[in-house]
Amino acid sequence: MSGQIFYRERQKVKDGSKTPRFRIAAVAGVDLKVYADHFRLGELKQLADATGADLVELKGGGGKNKPDKA
Incomplete structure (x- = not known):
């Protein structure tokens, strides 16, 4: 079994900003x-390829008052 790298999108990211989002x-x-601390998706893919993950x-x-993202 290969390893796994779990990632999520950052909370405070503005649309159109050129900062790393994950x-x-x-x-x-x-x-x-x-x-x-923060990565771009391409960087995460490079990490996964290099480690075989x-x-x-x-x-x-979704939080208490937020609708679930589908």
Whole structure:
């Protein structure tokens, strides 16, 4: 079984901004140390390719008063 890198979209990202949008939430089955806070999707794909891991996007829970994203 290959490892997995779990990531989610950052909370405070403005549409059209050119800042990295994703954060790594957890890593399973891969010996990987992460030093950066924010990543672009292309960077996450490079990490996954180099380590042989699968990328898993975490979906938001919607919160108390927020509608679920489908």
